[in-house]
Amino acid sequence: MKHRGHGEASYRERRPGKWEGRIRINYKQYSVYGNSRKECVEKISNLKKKVDRGILPSKKTNTYSEWLDFWLSDVVYIKNEPSTYDNYKSLVDNHLKKEIGNIKIDKLKQSDIQKLIRKKIDAGLSTSTINLIHHVCRVSLNYAVDTNVIFANPALHVIKPKRQNREMHTISPENVSKLKSLGAVIRQKERMFSCFLFMIYTGLRRGEVLGLKWADINIEESYLVLQRAITKTSSKGIIITDGKTDRARRFVPIPHSAMQELLLFRDLQNKEKAALEKLYVDKDWIFCREDGKPYYPTSLRKILLRILKYADIPAIRIHDTRHTFATLLLLVGENPKTVQELLGHANVSTTLGKYSHVDPGLKKDAMNRLDNFVE
Numbered sequence: 001m002k003h004r005g006h007g008e009a010s011y012r013e014r015r016p017g018k019w020e021g022r023i024r025i026n027y028k029q030y031s032v033y034g035n036s037r038k039e040c041v042e043k044i045s046n047l048k049k050k051v052d053r054g055i056l057p058s059k060k061t062n063t064y065s066e067w068l069d070f071w072l073s074d075v076v077y078i079k080n081e082p083s084t085y086d087n088y089k090s091l092v093d094n095h096l097k098k099e100i101g102n103i104k105i106d107k108l109k110q111s112d113i114q115k116l117i118r119k120k121i122d123a124g125l126s127t128s129t130i131n132l133i134h135h136v137c138r139v140s141l142n143y144a145v146d147t148n149v150i151f152a153n154p155a156l157h158v159i160k161p162k163r164q165n166r167e168m169h170t171i172s173p174e175n176v177s178k179l180k181s182l183g184a185v186i187r188q189k190e191r192m193f194s195c196f197l198f199m200i201y202t203g204l205r206r207g208e209v210l211g212l213k214w215a216d217i218n219i220e221e222s223y224l225v226l227q228r229a230i231t232k233t234s235s236k237g238i239i240i241t242d243g244k245t246d247r248a249r250r251f252v253p254i255p256h257s258a259m260q261e262l263l264l265f266r267d268l269q270n271k272e273k274a275a276l277e278k279l280y281v282d283k284d285w286i287f288c289r290e291d292g293k294p295y296y297p298t299s300l301r302k303i304l305l306r307i308l309k310y311a312d313i314p315a316i317r318i319h320d321t322r323h324t325f326a327t328l329l330l331l332v333g334e335n336p337k338t339v340q341e342l343l344g345h346a347n348v349s350t351t352l353g354k355y356s357h358v359d360p361g362l363k364k365d366a367m368n369r370l371d372n373f374v375e
Contacts, residue, residue, distance in 0.1 A: 008023070009021050009022065009023040009041075009044045010022050010023075011037050011040055011041070013037070017035055017036075018033070018035065019033065019034050019035065019036055019037050019039065019040045020032070020033055020040065021033075021034070021037075021040030021041065021043060021044045023044055023047065023048075025047075025051055030047065032044055032047065032151070043151055046151055047151070050148050062104070062105055062149075063101060063102055063103065063104055063105065064096070064097075064100055064101050064102075064103050064104070064105045064108055065096075065097045065101030065102060066105075067105045067140065067144060067149065068092050068096060068097060068101065068140055071140045071143055071144075072085070072088060072089055072092060075143055076088050076089075081231070081241060082231065082233040082236055082239055082241075083231045083232075083233055083241075085233075086233050086234050087132075088136050091132060091133050091136045092136060092140075095116070095120065095133050096116075096133065096136065096137055096140075099116045099119065100112050100113065100116055105141075105144060105149060105150060106149070106150050108141075108150075108154050109154050110154040110155070110157060110158055112154070113134070113137060113154060113155050113158045114158050114159065116133070116137075117130060117133075117134060117158060117159070117160060117161075120133060121161060127161045127162070127163055127164045128163070128164075130160065130161055131160055131161070131163060134155065134158060134160050137155045138153065138155040138156065138158075141153045141154065141155050168320070168323050168354075169314070169316045169317070169320050169323075170316070170320055170323050170324040170327045171200065171313060171316060171320070171321075171324045173328060173331065175311070175313045176200060176324070176328070178311060178313065179197065179200075179307075179311050179313065180197065180257065182310070182311050183197070183261075185310075186307055186310050186311065187264070189306075189310060190303060190306060190307050190310070191265075191268060191290070192287065192300070192303050192307075193307055194261035194262065194264055194265040194268075194287075195209060195265070195287040195300075196303075196304055196307060196321060197257070197258070197261045198258050198261050198262060198265075198287075199318075199321040199322070199325075200321050200324050200325055200328075201254075201255050201257055201258035201261075201325065202224075202252055202254065202255075202258055202325065203252075203321075203322050203325035203326060203342055203343050204226070204252070204322070205229065205319070205322060206297050206300055206318045206319065207229035207230050207231050207241075207297050208226055208229045209287055210229070210230040210285075210287055210288075210294060210295055210297060210300075211226075211227075211228040211229040211230045211240065212224065212226075212285070212286045212287065213283075213284040213285060213286060214266075214284050214286055215284055217254075217262065217286070219259070219262075219263075222253060222254045222255075222256070222259055223251060223252060223253050223254055224251075224252050224254055225249075225250075225251055225252075226249055226250050226251075226252055226344075227242070227249055228240055228241065228242060229241050229242075230294050230295075230297060231297065232296050232297050232298060238294055238296060250341070250344050252342065253342075262286070265286070265287070266286075269286075269288075272290050272291075273292070276290070276291060276292075279291065280292045281293050300318055301317070301318050304316075304318055304321075322343070323354075325342075325343075326339055326343060326351070326354070329342070336348050336351050339351055
C-alpha cells in the first residue's frame with residue numbers, strides 16, 4: 001500500500017472483490033473494509049465527518065452480546081419506562097444473545113439477522129414477537145451507529161414477516177346487558193365485578209383503572225381525570241407511572257351506569273375499611289384489594305374469566321373490555337374522532353384501523369341515508 005500523508009487515505013484490493021481503506025488520525029491508524037474501492041471511500045469519508053464533529057471511533061470491538069448489556073443498562077434503563085426495559089431485556093436474553101450475541105458487533109451482517117428472523121418464523125413465534133425482536137435489534141444498532149461503534153446498521157433492510165392484526169374479541173351488546181342484569185348475583189361472588197363493568201363503560205386500560213384514586217373522581221359532574229397507571233415489572237414489582245402521553249392523562253366522562261358501579265364499590269370498600277380498621281392501608285385507591293393495597297395488573301385476568309364464566313359469556317382478554325367500549329360507541333353511531341379522544345389514541349387513523357370490523361354495518365347505514373337523501 002502506498003504511503004500517504006497524515007489524514008490521507010490509502011486503498012488496496014486485498015483479494016478479488018474485497019477492499020481495504022486505511023487512514024491515520026491523531027497518530028492512530030484505522031481500517032475500513034468493503035466489497036469495492038468506492039464503498040471504502042464512502043466509509044473513510046463518513047469516518048472523517050465524524051472526526052470533524054469530535055467523534056473518534058473506538059478501537060475496542062465488543063461482541064453484540066456485550067453491546068446489548070451496555071445498551072440496556074445505560075440507555076434503555078434511563079430513557080424508557082420500567083415495563084419497556086423488562087420487555088426489551090426478555091427479548092435480548094431469550095433471542096438476540098442466544099442467536100447472534102457471540103458475533104463481534106462490527107462483524108454483524110444483515111444475513112446474520114435475516115437468518116435469526118427465519119429461525120424464529122420456523123420456531124412458530126408470533127409475527128408480533130418476531131417484529132419486536134427485530135425492533136430491539138434495530139434500535140440497539142442505531143445507537144451503535146450514533147456513537148460511532150459501527151458505521152452502518154445491518155438490521156435496517158432485513159425482511160420481516162408482514163404484520164397480522166390479531167383477531168379482536170368483544171362482548172356483544174346483548175351480553176353486556178346480560179352481565180349488567182346478573183350484577184347483584186355475581187357481586188356476591190366477585191367483589192371486583194364493578195371494576196370490569198366500569199372498564200366496559202369507560203374504555204380504560206387495565207393499569208389505568210387500577211391507578212384510579214377517589215380524588216380523581218368528580219361524582220357531582222360525573223367525570224374522572226386520568227393521571228396515573230399501575231404497572232408490574234420484574235425488576236421493581238408494582239410501580240406507579242404517569243400516563244403514557246398527554247393524551248393518556250385525559251378527561252373521561254363517566255356514564256350513569258358506570259357511576260352506579262363506582263358508588264356500589266365505594267359502599268363495599270367502606271365496609272372493608274370498617275372491618276379492618278387500622279390494618280387497612282388507605283392510599284385512596286379505588287379498585288384495590290380488601291386491605292387497600294393495589295392489585296397486580298396481571299391478577300385481573302383470572303378474576304375476569306371467573307366473572308364471564310358465571311354469566312356464561314365467552315372468554316375474552318382484559319384489553320378486550322376496551323375494544324368492547326369502542327365497538328359499542330361506533331355501533332351507536334358515535335363520531336370516530338370522539339372515540340379516539342376517549343381512548344387516548346394518538347390520531348383517528350389508529351382508531352379507525354383498529355375497529356374497521358365495525359365498518360360494514362355503518363357503511364350500509366350510510367349508504368341507506370345517502371339513498372334516502374337523494375330520493
